Amino acid sequence: MEFKAQIEKLEGATNWTKWKRQxxxxxxxxEVHDLVIGVHAAFQVDADDKGRKEHKQKIKIFKKADALAQLILVGSMNDANVELTPTCRTSNET
Incomplete structure (x- = not known):
């Protein structure tokens, strides 16, 4: 069963509290909330080949989850608020 949510676009202070909660x-x-609030930090790289492969896999997973978080955030903002985010590189910065 697919989950769908209807979230009003962030307009500003008038709907901030409801928007933030939703x-x-x-x-x-x-499962991407921790990325947005900055709980996940950069991964350490081990010197051996196995460590580098694991590191690349973790980065790939992180980037995919972060992209989802950014899509959720930006997709739930009005155009004026989206215009404030173009320099944000991660969901934590958004």
Missing amino acids: VELLLMHH
């Missing part, structure tokens, strides 16, 4: 719940549902 977006937090959606991010938690998709």
Whole structure:
């Protein structure tokens, strides 16, 4: 069963509280909330080949999850608020 959420676009202070709560719940549902709040830090690289391969895999997983988090955030903002995010490289910066 697919989960769909209807979140009003962030307009500003008038709907901030409701928007924030809805977006937090959606991010938690998709298991990417920790990325947005900065719980996940950069991974350390081990010197051996196995460590480098594991590191590349972790980075790939991180980037995919981070992209999902950014899509959720930006997709739930009005155009004026999206215009404030173009320099954000990660969901934590968004």
